[in-house]
Amino acid sequence: MSRRTILMRLGTALLFLLLLLLGLFGAWQLARSRHFQLFGDLVDRVDTDQKVVALTFDDGPSPGYTQALLKTLAAQGVKASFFLVGSAIEAHPLEAKLIAKAGHQLGNHSYSHQRMVLMSPAAVKEELERTNALIRQAGYQGPIYFRPPYGKKLWVLPWFLARHDILSVTWDLEPDSHPKVAGNSAAIARYVVDHARPGSIILLHVMFGSRQASMAAVPAIIQGLKAKGYRFVTLKELVALRKS
Ligand SMILES: [Zn+2]
Incomplete structure (x- = not known):
């Protein structure tokens, strides 16, 4: 093989490798996007002039923590939306029933x-x-509605959701995933109150022993946003405000 042929083959191989890496990077970005998926309808917040926000809780239910959260929400007169894990509902059916009975969205x-x-x-x-x-x-x-675990989706999942007309819902505010904020309930509440805007979808994880700072932040989040004139709505109510 001539030196020129070797160089050409090497160049072609490098180009393919580069394209492959670009493709993988694109797929990774797509899988983690909170705002976009390949098929079907995805909501990460709603464009509205009304001062409304939706409080959403992921994972669970779990005994004790679910009851404590329901008590807080009832005391504040707030309806929220809960993205529950099937295996946890199976393990704790009573807690799932309590959430539904309290009028929250599942x-x-x-x-x-x-x-x-x-x-x-x-x-x-x-x-x-x-x-x-x-x-x-x-x-x-x-x-x-459906919320993918870890917010991750790429090809098959959105395709299935679109085919079955299931709305995907992500979020625009996730205070307890910010290392500087998580673990401190006052910081979590401040972060949400400062960053929420009309139509925001707030994600919290509170139904674990390790997430009690997030749980403790719930009353301050609600009171802080109410003081700024916000109303709390379920996702169904929020989605109904979408302009198109
Ligand atoms: Zn989750």
Whole structure:
């Protein structure tokens, strides 16, 4: 092989490698995007002039923590939206029923809470349908939106959601995922009160022992935003305000 041929082959191989890396980077960015997915409808916030926000809680239910949260929300007169994990509903059906009975919105956060980016269509179907059935068994009758575990989706999941007309809901504010804020309830509350805007979707994880700073922040978040003139609505109510 001539030196020129070797160089040309090497150049071609490098170009392919570069394109592959670019493709992988693009797929990774797409999988983690809070604002966009390939198919179907995704909401990360709603464009509205009304001073409304939606409080959303991911994971669970879990005994004790669910009751404590429901008590706080009832005391503040706030309806929220809960993205529950199917296996946790199965383990704690009473807590799921209590959430539904209190008039909150229930959403599907998968059955097993695994990353769903590389899941087969059959596995995605199983994750969604099994959890939807458990949500209905808990007595919830409203629309069931979906929130992907870790916010991750790429190809099969959005395609399945679009085909079944299921709305994907992410968020625009996630205080307890910010290292500087998480772990300190006053900082969490301040972050949300400072950054919320009309139509914001706030994500909190509170139904774990390790997340009690987030739990303790809930009353201050609600009071702080109410003081700024905000109203708390469920996701269904928020989505109804979408302009298009
Ligand atoms: Zn989760």
